[in-house]
Amino acid sequence: xxxxxxxxxKLDAADPLAGLRERFVLDxxxxxxxxxxxxxxxxxxxxxxxxxxxxxGELRIRSWEESGWWTAPERIGDRIAPLVGAGPGQIVVxxxxxVNVFKALVAAVRLAGDGRDEILVDATTFPTDxxxxxxxxxxxxCTLRPVAPAEVPGALTDRTAAVLLNHVDYRTGRLHDLPGxxxxxHEAGAYAVWDLCHSAGALPxxxxxxxxxxxVGCTYKYLNGGPGSPAYLYVRxxxxxxxxxxxxxxxxHAEPFGMRPGxxxxxxxxxxxxxxxxxxxxxxxxxxLEVWDGVSIEAVRAKSLALTDFFLECVAAYVPEGRVExxxxxxxxxxxxxVALRCSPKLSASFEQGGAPIAGEVMKRLIxxxxxxxxxxxxxxxxxxxPLYVGFGDAERAARVLAEVLVARARPHRA
Amino acid sequence: xxxxxxxxxKLDAADPLAGLRERFVLDxxxxxxxxxxxxxxxxxxxxxxxxxxxxxGELRIRSWEESGWWTAPERIGDRIAPLVGAGPGQIVVxxxxxVNVFKALVAAVRLAGDGRDEILVDATTFPTDxxxxxxxxxxxxCTLRPVAPAEVPGALTDRTAAVLLNHVDYRTGRLHDLPGxxxxxHEAGAYAVWDLCHSAGALPxxxxxxxxxxxVGCTYKYLNGGPGSPAYLYVRxxxxxxxxxxxxxxxxHAEPFGMRPGxxxxxxxxxxxxxxxxxxxxxxxxxxLEVWDGVSIEAVRAKSLALTDFFLECVAAYVPEGRVExxxxxxxxxxxxxVALRCSPKLSASFEQGGAPIAGEVMKRLIxxxxxxxxxxxxxxxxxxxPLYVGFGDAERAARVLAEVLVARARPHRA
Numbered sequence: 001x002x003x004x005x006x007x008x009x010k011l012d013a014a015d016p017l018a019g020l021r022e023r024f025v026l027d028x029x030x031x032x033x034x035x036x037x038x039x040x041x042x043x044x045x046x047x048x049x050x051x052x053x054x055x056x057g058e059l060r061i062r063s064w065e066e067s068g069w070w071t072a073p074e075r076i077g078d079r080i081a082p083l084v085g086a087g088p089g090q091i092v093v094x095x096x097x098x099v100n101v102f103k104a105l106v107a108a109v110r111l112a113g114d115g116r117d118e119i120l121v122d123a124t125t126f127p128t129d130x131x132x133x134x135x136x137x138x139x140x141x142c143t144l145r146p147v148a149p150a151e152v153p154g155a156l157t158d159r160t161a162a163v164l165l166n167h168v169d170y171r172t173g174r175l176h177d178l179p180g181x182x183x184x185x186h187e188a189g190a191y192a193v194w195d196l197c198h199s200a201g202a203l204p205x206x207x208x209x210x211x212x213x214x215x216v217g218c219t220y221k222y223l224n225g226g227p228g229s230p231a232y233l234y235v236r237x238x239x240x241x242x243x244x245x246x247x248x249x250x251x252x253h254a255e256p257f258g259m260r261p262g263x264x265x266x267x268x269x270x271x272x273x274x275x276x277x278x279x280x281x282x283x284x285x286x287x288x289l290e291v292w293d294g295v296s297i298e299a300v301r302a303k304s305l306a307l308t309d310f311f312l313e314c315v316a317a318y319v320p321e322g323r324v325e326x327x328x329x330x331x332x333x334x335x336x337x338x339v340a341l342r343c344s345p346k347l348s349a350s351f352e353q354g355g356a357p358i359a360g361e362v363m364k365r366l367i368x369x370x371x372x373x374x375x376x377x378x379x380x381x382x383x384x385x386x387p388l389y390v391g392f393g394d395a396e397r398a399a400r401v402l403a404e405v406l407v408a409r410a411r412p413h414r415a
Numbered sequence: 416x417x418x419x420x421x422x423x424x425k426l427d428a429a430d431p432l433a434g435l436r437e438r439f440v441l442d443x444x445x446x447x448x449x450x451x452x453x454x455x456x457x458x459x460x461x462x463x464x465x466x467x468x469x470x471x472g473e474l475r476i477r478s479w480e481e482s483g484w485w486t487a488p489e490r491i492g493d494r495i496a497p498l499v500g501a502g503p504g505q506i507v508v509x510x511x512x513x514v515n516v517f518k519a520l521v522a523a524v525r526l527a528g529d530g531r532d533e534i535l536v537d538a539t540t541f542p543t544d545x546x547x548x549x550x551x552x553x554x555x556x557c558t559l560r561p562v563a564p565a566e567v568p569g570a571l572t573d574r575t576a577a578v579l580l581n582h583v584d585y586r587t588g589r590l591h592d593l594p595g596x597x598x599x600x601h602e603a604g605a606y607a608v609w610d611l612c613h614s615a616g617a618l619p620x621x622x623x624x625x626x627x628x629x630x631v632g633c634t635y636k637y638l639n640g641g642p643g644s645p646a647y648l649y650v651r652x653x654x655x656x657x658x659x660x661x662x663x664x665x666x667x668h669a670e671p672f673g674m675r676p677g678x679x680x681x682x683x684x685x686x687x688x689x690x691x692x693x694x695x696x697x698x699x700x701x702x703x704l705e706v707w708d709g710v711s712i713e714a715v716r717a718k719s720l721a722l723t724d725f726f727l728e729c730v731a732a733y734v735p736e737g738r739v740e741x742x743x744x745x746x747x748x749x750x751x752x753x754v755a756l757r758c759s760p761k762l763s764a765s766f767e768q769g770g771a772p773i774a775g776e777v778m779k780r781l782i783x784x785x786x787x788x789x790x791x792x793x794x795x796x797x798x799x800x801x802p803l804y805v806g807f808g809d810a811e812r813a814a815r816v817l818a819e820v821l822v823a824r825a826r827p828h829r830a
Contacts, residue, residue: 025472033476040472052463057440057455061448096690098664128665131678139554227694249513250543263546275511279642280696
């Protein structure tokens with residue numbers, strides 16, 4: 001045990017990103033739930049106070065122009081762009097991920113054109129993508145077919161219009177092959193829509209490099225934008241003039257204040273906007289993105305892999321065999337920035353409480369001891385590693401406390 | 416002039432709502448643009464600071480449960496409900512107005528059923544409603560027909576599925592006959608969708624009383640929720656089980672954390688939710704709604720009419736005839752809570768500057784002298800009267816400054 005504690009200390013001492021933790025408001029909790037809600041960046045509270053008190057309270061309506069409210073969706077989109085490998089002018093921020101999935105999928109089907117009437121959707125996806133894809137299919141006269149990501153190349157036909165894929169699986173943490181799958185989809189004459197919720201801010205995405213056409217993502221996980229902060233939509237530059245939105249709100253009009261009865265879409269990324277942008281949340285996100293100043297996403301990726309490797313090593317060393325099993329791929333090329341551990345059914349004797357899921361009870365005890373992850377039904381413990389503020393000492397402590405919780409409770413009950 | 420100043424002072428002294436102004440952060444500006452962006456309620460800054468620093472910064476992910484984040488859309492919906500005459504459990508807050516118009520219209524068409532394939536839309540509407548109605552029509556196989564509100568009863572046929580109407584016209588301030596038009600639409604077997612952006616918080620709406628089926632509205636005008644604060648959607652209780660959303664995000668699922676691949680809609684108002692709620696903006700709105708504690712919307716309406724009457728009286732007294740013309744109906748039954756004045760083309764000689772609209776130049780000068788309204792192309796000055804924080808003295812001063820601006824500049828140029 002002390003060897004791993006020493007190893008963690010050495011790794012932390014040598015970590016070039018260790019100083020970034022100061023850019024966040026944190027306590028001594030081991031916070032491994034940044035893949036659900038990122039921690040609070042230190043710059044956010046004062047910025048939000050200024051937005052509320054001065055921009056809204058004093059300047060009021062003038063702030064739409066003077067405080068840059070109106071152009072925030074594109075401006076903040078350009079701030080996210082380098083983190084996902086996109087040049088400027090291709091991302092707008094606004095609406096929820098679900099709404100953006102709808103915009104992107106319907107637009108993809110329209111781009112694909114007549115004769116293509118099938119949408120493929122990642123069968124392992126976070127459910128909302130599947131539900132929204134079902135609606136997009138219904139409303140565009142398409143059929144919807146769930147397919148495991150690895151089987152997408154074999155499932156493509158000349159009727160495939162669009163394919164909705166997750167870059168990283170929300171449950172297992174598996175990283176899918178964005179370059180290869182995108183190329184296969186394009187080869188078949190269809191459009192790929194990538195959901196980057198669990199990859200943006202944790203690893204390089206390379207949207208421009210890999211020729212991705214459309215992508216969406218949330219901003220409250222590894223981008224630390226705050227609870228329910230607005231999502232974003234990427235539309236590749238050469239597709240923008242043919243991007244045909246199913247939600248053509250006035251913000252997407254070529255002349256929004258012309259108040260014209262006829263709709264003429266704006267050029268460029270603003271075409272993907274819809275209604276009035278949600279300024280408080282949007283400007284909190286803008287302040288949150290300042291933590292990325294001078295940070296390379298490649299360095300973040302290197303630390304993320306080192307952290308998850310080290311956590312898995314500690315779990316293997318501390319937790320008796322057979323209690324948990326990693327669902328997260330061992331290979332770096334297939335791993336996102338989280339570790340998902342499945343609780344063994346053998347644990348049920350000591351943990352099951354009135355039918356409640358074992359993993360839920362284990363996570364509750366971990367949280368009670370200052371190690372915060374989350375659980376996903378029925379049996380998965382999720383530990384997200386945000387390299388900007390999680391260290392190797394955190395990883396060691398999380399594994400150690402996990403082992404203590406599992407060992408303490410796995411003893412046979414004595415009557 | 417001094418008579419009207421005295422009259423204003425007396426009216427303010429007798430105003431039972433005068434004390435509500437203290438619930439807002441205001442300066443000596445005459446702020447008549449609350450129909451675009453409501454003023455900052457005094458309770459908001461501290462509440463938002465608490466949401467950011469404690470709920471997000473300290474409790475982090477636990478706040479979804481412990482701080483009531485997850486249930487905010489319904490809880491805040493119930494807070495808005497009495498202001499629009501709705502019983503609890505029928506309103507959810509979230510998304511923009513445009514997105515809610517889409518949800519409501521598509522759901523209305525689906526409620527209307529087969530054989531009904533036409534959507535009527537208020538031809539004088541705020542443009543986004545028309546654009547979104549166009550998309551809803553396109554995606555449900557309907558045709559779209561713009562009709563002036565007064566002509567709706569004559570335009571209804573047995574093919575009409577849905578009618579999208581504005582309660583108050585954003586430009587002229589005209590109040591439409593919600594009870595009568597709703598009854599006519601229902602009589603024809605169609606569904607009315609009401610846009611309450613310019614009425615909610617300014618006058619009684621009576622959604623339940625008049626049997627309205629679906630309604631949407633923004634919260635940043637007379638509800639003072641802040642820039643781009645989330646909109647809301649009302650679905651009448653007996654329609655909820657048949658409400659078929661085109662945006663069935665995971666928040667609308669019967670068991671959102673079940674993460675099931677199949678979609679089963681929630682019962683009740685949450686069925687109209689979509690994605691993760693935007694918590695900072697939503698809880699700012701919740702704090703903003705506290706200004707309504709103990710305030711009756713009937714009293715607000717009475718003051719609103721008195722204010723607009725008095726403003727029109729002052730304009731008539733101060734502004735030389737022929738300079739401006741009111742587009743806002745004189746009859747109380749047809750008036751919202753704003754006064755729209757059209758600038759006479761005769762003003763152009765002295766105001767037109769390089770082709771810029773006259774009304775824009777007039778409004779710029781008014782703002783420079785501390786009277787803030789806005790202008791709508793090509794020639795309309797809009798003055799919104801928010802009875803919670805606008806007084807009769809403000810109305811008198813606004814009319815007086817307007818007259819000074821118009822008279823000063825309307826003198827013939829001397830060469």
